[in-house]
Amino acid sequence: MTTLDQIAMKIIREQELVIGPLAWKEASKVEGLHIDDQTRGEVTLTDRDPKEAVNRLVGRYERLFGRASQEVCKDAVASIIAELPPTDVPSSLQA
Amino acid sequence: MGFFSKAKSGGQSNLEIQLRAVNEEVYKHSLELAEKNKTLSLLSKLYEISILALKPVELSTKLCEAIQNAFAFELVGVLLCDEKGDNLKPLAFAQSEHFKTVPTDDGSMFNTSVLLTCPQSDFFKKVVIKRKMLYTENLADICGAEVPEKMFEKIHADGHIRSTLVYPLAVEGNVIGVFILCTNRAYFDLVDYEKESMQDFVNVIAVALDKAFLYEKLAFTNSELSASNERQSKLIHFIGHEVKGFLTKDIAVFSELIEGDYGTLPESAQKLTVAALEQTRDGVRAVTDLLEASDQKKGTVQYHMAPLDFKMLVEEVMEKLRDHVEKKGLQFIFACDPSMQYMITGDHNQLGNHVLRNLIENAINYTPHGTITLSLERNKEKDASIIFTVADTGIGISTDDMSRLFTEGGAGRDAEKINVNSTGYGLFIAKNIVEAHKGTVRAESEGSGKGSCFIVELPAT
Numbered sequence: 001m002t003t004l005d006q007i008a009m010k011i012i013r014e015q016e017l018v019i020g021p022l023a024w025k026e027a028s029k030v031e032g033l034h035i036d037d038q039t040r041g042e043v044t045l046t047d048r049d050p051k052e053a054v055n056r057l058v059g060r061y062e063r064l065f066g067r068a069s070q071e072v073c074k075d076a077v078a079s080i081i082a083e084l085p086p087t088d089v090p091s092s093l094q095a
Numbered sequence: 096m097g098f099f100s101k102a103k104s105g106g107q108s109n110l111e112i113q114l115r116a117v118n119e120e121v122y123k124h125s126l127e128l129a130e131k132n133k134t135l136s137l138l139s140k141l142y143e144i145s146i147l148a149l150k151p152v153e154l155s156t157k158l159c160e161a162i163q164n165a166f167a168f169e170l171v172g173v174l175l176c177d178e179k180g181d182n183l184k185p186l187a188f189a190q191s192e193h194f195k196t197v198p199t200d201d202g203s204m205f206n207t208s209v210l211l212t213c214p215q216s217d218f219f220k221k222v223v224i225k226r227k228m229l230y231t232e233n234l235a236d237i238c239g240a241e242v243p244e245k246m247f248e249k250i251h252a253d254g255h256i257r258s259t260l261v262y263p264l265a266v267e268g269n270v271i272g273v274f275i276l277c278t279n280r281a282y283f284d285l286v287d288y289e290k291e292s293m294q295d296f297v298n299v300i301a302v303a304l305d306k307a308f309l310y311e312k313l314a315f316t317n318s319e320l321s322a323s324n325e326r327q328s329k330l331i332h333f334i335g336h337e338v339k340g341f342l343t344k345d346i347a348v349f350s351e352l353i354e355g356d357y358g359t360l361p362e363s364a365q366k367l368t369v370a371a372l373e374q375t376r377d378g379v380r381a382v383t384d385l386l387e388a389s390d391q392k393k394g395t396v397q398y399h400m401a402p403l404d405f406k407m408l409v410e411e412v413m414e415k416l417r418d419h420v421e422k423k424g425l426q427f428i429f430a431c432d433p434s435m436q437y438m439i440t441g442d443h444n445q446l447g448n449h450v451l452r453n454l455i456e457n458a459i460n461y462t463p464h465g466t467i468t469l470s471l472e473r474n475k476e477k478d479a480s481i482i483f484t485v486a487d488t489g490i491g492i493s494t495d496d497m498s499r500l501f502t503e504g505g506a507g508r509d510a511e512k513i514n515v516n517s518t519g520y521g522l523f524i525a526k527n528i529v530e531a532h533k534g535t536v537r538a539e540s541e542g543s544g545k546g547s548c549f550i551v552e553l554p555a556t
Contacts, residue, residue: 017129018122066119068126075286079167082279083255095284 001042003084004050007077007093008033008057009043014076015061015069026064030057051090058092134292137165141296145303151175154307155187158300163189166289168278169256170194173264173300175272176223183219183273193255194277222261223270228294230260230282237261255279262293264301271308274300328389335386342382345375387449388503388520391527398442398531402556405446405481406437406471412451413469419459420467431471437481438556445528450536453521454485454549461547462489473555480534481555486548492540500538501526529553 001009008027015023024038032047033056047053061069074081074093081089144157155173163171172188218237222229231237234247237259250256258281262274274297278285349372352360360368390396413429420427431437458467465488474480492500501522529536534553540546 017133018125064115064118065122066115068119068123072126075288078284078286079279082257082284 003080004045004054005043007080008045008054009041010076011057011073013041014072018072026060027057030060033057054090055092130288133288134295138295138299141299145299148310149307150311151304151307152187154303158303159187159189162296163191167191168276170277172275173272176270219261219273222263222273226263226265226270228260228262230258232258232281234259258282262297264297264304266301266305271301271305328393331389332386335382339379339382342375342379346372349375384520384524387524391524398445400440400442403439403441403443404437405439406431408447409451409469409471412447412455416455416459423459425462426466428466428468430468435473437471439481439553440556441532450525450528453525458485458487458489462487479554480552483551484548488546491543491545492538492547493543497538
């Protein structure tokens with residue numbers, strides 16, 4: 001799993017704690033994101049630009065549930081983002 | 096309630112806007128619940144660890160690992176105040192997989208050895224004295240002169256440590272140590288959930304640690320006590336056997352003198368020698384009681400169980416004590432139905448010498464005048480038991496003394512005045528023997544001066 005795959009997985013799992021299985025259902029509709037195994041929480045970003053796939057995932061939740069859900073996405077991956085160079089961080093997750 | 100809203104081409108209707116607002120509101124409430132759930136979930140995990148009977152180091156390690164795992168901190172650890180409270184000693188740490196692989200300058204793996212060398216830092220002492228959380232973004236504040244600056248740069252860069260938080264571990268107002276966590280984010284970048292819930296987790300760690308140390312002390316004290324009891328028991332046995340040996344030799348000498356083996360003693364000397372013989376025999380019985388009680392306590396008494404006619408045993412003991420009874424001018428009565436059988440399975444010596452003899456001798460000793468009545472009957476309701484009773488018209492038993500009666504050294508106050516040589520172990524021994532025979536023994540009395548009654552019930556065969 002790449003770092004961005006892990007970021008996507010963490011975001012979906014964190015959203016799952018708030019909205020339940022709906023988190024996976026919405027994630028499955030994101031272009032460039034493939035759910036390999038929901039029970040094991042494995043996802044793969046298939047987009048040429050995986051950062052954009054992450055942005056679409058965050059955007060989807062934000063459109064449905066507002067700004068609070070975007071903050072949840074950021075908080076979920078704060079420790080991973082802290083170790084990435086700024087250019088590798090998807091725009092939707094930047095401070 | 097629906098969570099979905101679809102955007103219509105060209106904009107959203109009022110209904111859709113309202114639905115979205117409702118969704119957002121519901122989401123916020125769900126988020127609050129989810130965060131509380133997370134806190135409760137981790138608290139539950141920490142609680143499960145804390146109730147295990149673990150030693151302090153093991154307990155702290157598991158708690159640190161749980162918190163490190165939950166928050167993905169780089170390093171989490173516990174340092175403990177020493178007994179004087181002047182110094183801190185590292186107790187346990189948990190590290191992220193990444194942090195474990197950060198090498199030091201000399202090629203070895205950086206690990207908590209750095210923190211192991213700097214527990215005396217002023218930073219930690221401030222936390223202990225001020226009893227509040229402090230944080231720093233510079234490890235040098237903590238490790239200071241112990242670690243070269245290049246190492247800090249490496250730790251910050253490769254170990255990704257951005258800030259270090261140190262919490263006091265306090266129980267009932269006393270600080271027992273500190274909890275340290277190193278994270279790859281600045282303190283103010285930590286999410287609210289992390290900042291707000293950390294104090295709850297630190298409190299659980301403090302209480303769990305305090306309890307673990309208490310357990311450890313108790314276990315040590317128990318072990319010391321057992322060893323001390325064992326030594327005491329051995330000493331009692333050694334002294335007891337030695338003393339019994341000497342007294343037994345004295346009995347032999349006094350007996351020979353009384354029998355005239357060395358010529359006829361003058362009358363005055365004869366009386367003194369008889370009294371001395373009796374007192375020496377009392378001494379032997381007292382030592383025997385102490386040794387027996389010690390064996391009872393340790394559970395090392397060997398019982399030789401065999402079919403036993405209890406009526407015959409009572410009659411045997413009565414005969415041995417008849418002189419004693421007659422010398423005191425007491426009436427000695429034995430009532431039992433001769434047509435009934437009184438067979439039991441029991442140890443002849445233990446029941447005869449330590450139960451029957453003890454109960455009957457007590458009745459004799461504590462009855463200045465009147466009657467001692469022994470009775471033996473079969474329990475009509477419980478066909479399997481025999482009931483043996485020793486009733487006297489003696490000094491009786493007060494309510495206070497009743498509660499101490501069958502305990503170690505539990506001689507009654509009135510009894511002690513009459514029989515100053517009483518060891519207080521006789522009834523304790525008798526009770527243990529009766530219970531070893533699956534029986535019961537109890538005492539009844541209407542109070543001081545009103546006589547007493549001891550009832551033994553044993554299963555019949």
